[in-house]
Amino acid sequence: MPVWKQWLIKIWTMQRRWLGFWAGCLLWFLWMIFGFWSMILLLVLAALGFAVGRILEERQSWRKILDKLLSDRYME
Numbered sequence: 001m002p003v004w005k006q007w008l009i010k011i012w013t014m015q016r017r018w019l020g021f022w023a024g025c026l027l028w029f030l031w032m033i034f035g036f037w038s039m040i041l042l043l044v045l046a047a048l049g050f051a052v053g054r055i056l057e058e059r060q061s062w063r064k065i066l067d068k069l070l071s072d073r074y075m076e
Contacts, residue, residue, distance in 0.1 A: 027039070030042065
């Protein structure tokens with residue numbers, strides 16, 4: 001097994017508090033390098049990219065997703 005796969009498995013099986021710790025360190029590092037608003041923009045764009053990738057991976061239609069988001073239960 002390649003080293004990078006072993007590394008990813010090791011990270012994925014860590015306890016959640018350590019994952020949160022490292023995520024916090026990463027956010028702090030990004031904030032120090034890019035600044036607050038640039039970091040927020042980076043996180044928003046990363047989340048959008050993740051969402052688009054997930055939609056494409058699951059082969060969902062955009063129409064279904066928009067219908068879910070704009071359904072009547074959310075309008076009340």
